Structure formats: C-alpha cells, structure tokens
Amino acid sequence: xxxxxxxxxxxxxxxxxxxxxxxxxxxxxxxxxxxxxxxxxxxxxxxxxxxxxxxxxxxxxxxxxxxxxxxxxxxxxxxxxxxxxxxxxxxxxxxxxxxxxxxxxxxxxxxxxxxxxxxxxxxxxxxxxxxxxxxxxxxxxxxxxxxxxxxxxxxxxxxxxxxxxxxxxxxxxxxxxxxxxxxxxxxxxxxxxxxxxxxxxxxxxxxxxxxxxxxxxxxxxxxxxxxxxxxxxxxxxxxxxxxxxxxxxxxxxxxxxxxxxxxxxxxxxxxxxxx
Amino acid sequence: xxxxxxxxxxxxxxxxxxxxxxxxxxxxxxxxxxxxxxxxxxxxxxxxxxxxxxxxxxxxxxxxxxxxxxxxxxxxxxxxxxxxxxxxxxxxxxxxxxxxxxxxxxxxxxxxxxxxxxxxxxxxxxxxxxxxxxxxxxxxxxxxxxxxxxxxxxxxxxxxxxxxxxxxxxxxxxxxxxxxxxxxxxxxxxxxxxxxxxxxxxxxxxxxxxxxxxxxxxxxxxxxxxxxxxxxxxxxxxxxxxxxxxxxxxxxxxxxxxxxxxxxxxxxxxxxxxx
Numbered sequence: 364x365x366x367x368x369x370x371x372x373x374x375x376x377x378x379x380x381x382x383x384x385x386x387x388x389x390x391x392x393x394x395x396x397x398x399x400x401x402x403x404x405x406x407x408x409x410x411x412x413x414x415x416x417x418x419x420x421x422x423x424x425x426x427x428x429x430x431x432x433x434x435x436x437x438x439x440x441x442x443x444x445x446x447x448x449x450x451x452x453x454x455x456x457x458x459x460x461x462x463x464x465x466x467x468x469x470x471x472x473x474x475x476x477x478x479x480x481x482x483x484x485x486x487x488x489x490x491x492x493x494x495x496x497x498x499x500x501x502x503x504x505x506x507x508x509x510x511x512x513x514x515x516x517x518x519x520x521x522x523x524x525x526x527x528x529x530x531x532x533x534x535x536x537x538x539x540x541x542x543x544x545x546x547x548x549x550x551x552x553x554x555x556x557x558x559x560x561x562x563x564x565x566x567x568x569x570x571x572x573x574x575x576x577x578x579x580x581x582x583x584x585x586x587x588x589x590x591x592x593x594x595x596x597x598x599x600x601x602x603x604x605x606x607x608x609x610x611x612x613x614x615x616x617x618x619x620x621x622x623x624x625x626x627x628x629x630x631x632x633x634x635x636x637x638x
Numbered sequence: 639x640x641x642x643x644x645x646x647x648x649x650x651x652x653x654x655x656x657x658x659x660x661x662x663x664x665x666x667x668x669x670x671x672x673x674x675x676x677x678x679x680x681x682x683x684x685x686x687x688x689x690x691x692x693x694x695x696x697x698x699x700x701x702x703x704x705x706x707x708x709x710x711x712x713x714x715x716x717x718x719x720x721x722x723x724x725x726x727x728x729x730x731x732x733x734x735x736x737x738x739x740x741x742x743x744x745x746x747x748x749x750x751x752x753x754x755x756x757x758x759x760x761x762x763x764x765x766x767x768x769x770x771x772x773x774x775x776x777x778x779x780x781x782x783x784x785x786x787x788x789x790x791x792x793x794x795x796x797x798x799x800x801x802x803x804x805x806x807x808x809x810x811x812x813x814x815x816x817x818x819x820x821x822x823x824x825x826x827x828x829x830x831x832x833x834x835x836x837x838x839x840x841x842x843x844x845x846x847x848x849x850x851x852x853x854x855x856x857x858x859x860x861x862x863x864x865x866x867x868x869x870x871x872x873x874x875x876x877x878x879x880x881x882x883x884x885x886x887x888x889x890x891x892x893x894x895x896x897x898x899x900x901x902x903x904x905x906x907x908x909x910x911x912x913x
Contacts, residue, residue, distance in 0.1 A: 584903035628859035
C-alpha cells in the first residue's frame with residue numbers, strides 16, 4: 364500500500380515517520396505548499412519522496428494534515444480520486460469538514476482527529492512516536508464504505524492509537540473543552556504576563572506549573588485561529604463556561620469567602636479521579 | 639548543624655530528604671500537627687526523628703513548611719528562640735508573613751520561597767530532588783544578621799537551588815502572575831469540565847495539553863485557599879488582567895476577527911522567547 368500526505372508539519376511529518384515503521388505501508392510520499400518544508404521533510408526522512416498533486420492522487424491512502432481551512436479547500440480538488448482510494452483528514456475540527464465534503468468523496472472519506480500533538484510545529488517538530496499510545500477520534504459517516512473504514516482502523520491501530528467513534532457534533536463540542544478552549548487560556552495567560560511592566564523578572568520565577576500552563580501558547584497561531592474559526596460556536600460556549608467559573612473564584616476571593624473557595628477547589632480536584 | 643522542620647508534607651518532607659543529602663546537616667528532626675503524617679514521615683525517612691515543639695526550638699536551623707496562615711501563627715510561638723537559631727519559612731506568600739514576624743525574630747528570620755513543587759501533597763509526595771535545579775526567592779530584611787543569611791544561602795545552594803533576592807512586595811506581585819493566578823485558571827478549567835453533562839466522555843479525549851493545564855488543579859485546596867487569602871490583592875489584580883485578555887479573545891472569536899486573533903496568538907508566543 365502507498366500513502367500520500369498533504370501537509371508535512373508536526374502532524375503530517377510524524378504520520379510519515381509512523382507509517383514507515385508499520386508493515387502496512389510500503390511507500391510514503393508527500394507534498395506541502397511550502398517548498399522549504401518539502402526539502403526539510405525529505406532531508407529528515409519524513410517521506411520517501413516529494414511528489415506533485417496529481418501523483419498524490421494515485422496513492423492508496425491520502426492523509427490531509429494541513430490547517431483545517433486548507434483541508435476543506437484541498438478536498439474539493441480531490442473530488443475525482445479513484446473509488447478505491449482512502450482519504451483521511453487529521454484536522455482538529457470535524458463538523459465543518461464533514462459538511463463540506465464533496466458528494467463524490469463521502470464513500471471513501473474518513474474524518475479523523477488524533478488527540479495528540481505538541482506545541483511545536485513544522486517538519487522539524489515531527490517524530491515517529493507522536494501517535495503511539497494516543498487516542499484518535501473517527502467520525503464515520505453512514506455513507507462510508509467498509510473497505511475504507513477497515514483500512515483506516517488498521518492504520519491507526521498499527522501506529523499505536525486507541526480508536527473512539529464519535530459523531531462530528533459531539534467531537535467538536537468535547538474538543539472545545541478538552542483542547543480548543545484550554546489553548547485560548549494558555550494564550551491569554553501568556554499575553555497577560557507579557558503585558559506586565561517587566562515580564563522578564565516575572566518569568567525568572569517560573570516553575571513547572573507555569574511552564575505547563577503556558578506551553579501550548581507556543582502552538583501555531585495560523586493553525587489555532589483556523590480551529591477557532593471552524594469551531595466558533597463551541598469555542599465561544601466553552602470560553603463562556605470557563606469565564607463563569609473563574610468569575611466565581613474572583614468573587615470568592617474579593618468577598619473573602621475562604622471556606623467556599625476551598626470547596627470550589629476541592630470540586631476541581633475530583634476531575635483527576637476520572638482523568 | 640541540626641535542622642528542624644515544622645510541617646512534613648511535600649515541601650517540608652522533601653526538604654528533610656534534601657538536607658540529609660548535604661554535608662551541612664548532621665541531623666534532621668521534624669514535627670507535624672497530623673500524627674499520621676509524623677508516622678509516615680518517619681517511616682519514609684523524611685526526618686531522622688519526630689520531636690516535640692520545645693525540641694524543635696533547640697535546632698540550629700528551623701524550617702516552617704506549613705500552609706501560610708499556620709506559618710504566621712507558629713512564628714508567634716517561636717518568638718523566644720535563641721539568637722543563634724536561623725528561622726526559614728518556605729511559604730508561597732511573603733508580604734503578610736514579613737509584616738507579622740515578631741520583633742524579636744527579625745534578626746534571625748529568612749523569608750524564602752522555593753519556586754518548585756508538584757500537584758501532590760502530604761509526606762508520601764516528598765522526594766529528595768524536588769529543590770534541585772529550582773529557583774528560590776529570598777526576601778532579606780534590613781534587620782537580618784549576616785550569620786543567618788549566610789547559613790540560608792549555603793543551605794539553599796547546597797540543595798541545588800538558584801537564589802534570587804527580591805523584596806516581599808515584588809515577590810507577591812510576581813508570584814500572583816507566575817503561580818497563584820495560574821492555579822485559579824487550572825481549578826476553573828477543571829470545574830468548567832466537571833460541570834458539563836458528561837465529563838467522562840470529554841476526558842476520554844484528554845491529550846497532553848489538557849493534562850498539563852489541569853495538573854495543578856490537583857493541588858491542596860487548603861494550601862491554595864490560604865495563599866489566595868494572604869495574597870488577595872495581587873491575586874485579584876492578576877485574575878482581572880487575565881480576564882481582560884480572555885475577553886479580548888472571546889470578542890475576536892464572536893466578531894470573527896481572525897487576523898486580529900492570529901496576531902493576538904502571535905504576541906502570546908513571544909513569551910517563550912524569554913521563558
């Protein structure tokens with residue numbers, strides 16, 4: 364089986380490396396609209412070969428690993444691929460992508476979201492074990508043909524992923540809480556420190572907690588503004604729910620309700636019983 | 639030199655282990671108002687011996703490693719210690735502690751804050767390398783005698799810490815951004831997920847980013863409501879500044895100002911150039 368990857372950053376590049384370590388795929392080719400990324404991907408061995416768009420179309424399985432807006436755009440140009448070709452997208456949002464899938468692709472399209480990543484991006488951020496041990500959400504449609512679903516399940520399990528089936532609506536709602544809104548918090552935390560008079564003196568004191576909470580604020584602004592755009596309604600809802608919680612905390616501190624604050628903190632710790 | 643530690647949780651217990659690994663201290667004794675903690679600390683070898691309050695007073699150096707309210711209370715009972723005894727507190731706030739230091743203790747008191755910790759607490763959370771490589775803030779007063787400052791600097795450097803001198807006001811303001819407010823965010827994030835209809839289904843999807851951001855929401859509610867109480871003004875200010883940033887983000891998403899959102903995210907990424 365041959366695999367083609369469009370978008371050779373952290374997600375696509377790591378997929379290239381992971382696929383090369385499976386026995387399912389004999390050749391991995393790739394393509395990126397950034398020429399430097401193509402050269403880097405080849406040099407780093409993320410793919411065996413850089414090919415053009417028409418050659419990507421001839422692969423047995425094609426992965427879309429670009430920012431989510433580009434995934435929708437690229438799908439339109441793939442509408443004429445062979446019925447035997449499996450198309451898998453790896454984007455962080457699912458509802459808009461599913462809604463905008465060309466009719467002719469619905470039988471061979473697998474909307475998937477590997478819930479894994481790091482704050483780094485670009486080909487140099489890719490590594491072979493990114494997917495190993497992580498969770499992938501597959502939003503299978505009613506129209507999808509069994510051969511393509513089977514193939515996707517095989518590939519994801521062979522690169523070490525735990526598979527969850529979920530509908531796109533549910534996926535976008537859940538990920539707004541588990542991933543998208545937390546990115547907004549991390550960016551806001553970083554900005555609130557950077558806007559202080561002397562951020563350097565503050566950051567000298569940074570321990571593990573701050574480093575962990577601000578880590579995802581390193582993530583690609585292009586990718587994430589795109590995610591917020593495609594999952595706007597859920598992101599807004601999750602931010603508002605977070606704002607309600609934080610405002611509760613602020614009022615308890617303002618009004619010096621320390622016992623109540625301690626109870627509120629205790630409730631938060633229950634999360635770790637199920638995490 | 640003998641060391642006495644009051645409070646044998648993560649901070650005090652780890653100090654006990656770290657001190658035992660230095661050549662400066664020949665015996666470490668301890669005390670905790672929780673009898674189970676005393677037994678556990680002894681069993682885990684965090685201290686050589688559990689002693690009573692009067693015996694702690696006879697040590698060459700005494701560490702206060704309780705929640706911050708208790709640090710202030712205990713200091714009042716230590717007002718009669720020998721002039722040669724060094725007293726070091728390890729609390730997360732400094733202004734209130736310094737303000738409430740008994741007059742007689744000002745010559746031998748070193749207000750210190752090791753900017754390190756984990757979300758775990760109690761004696762079983764203690765480990766020997768907690769302090770190694772971390773930063774400790776020392777808020778030295780004008781009244782402190784050189785012998786005590788020298789001793790504190792020696793001890794902290796021997797357990798592998800990088801020392802920063804800072805006044806209590808500056809410390810409390812900086813830590814509200816780097817540590818206290820981020821804890822409020824983490825607790826609020828955990829609560830906003832836990833108040834959703836089906837938190838389990840959401841948490842199944844948790845990747846590294848969410849785990850990192852919610853990690854400190856495991857921290858001791860007793861300790862942290864106490865910190866918020868003692869650093870109330872700065873915590874409120876930092877929360878308000880964060881709220882302003884997050885609201886900017888929400889409005890950009892609401893009004894679909896995607897380019898502006900991308901710029902706001904880009905500004906946040908600059909934090910990592912100096913972190």
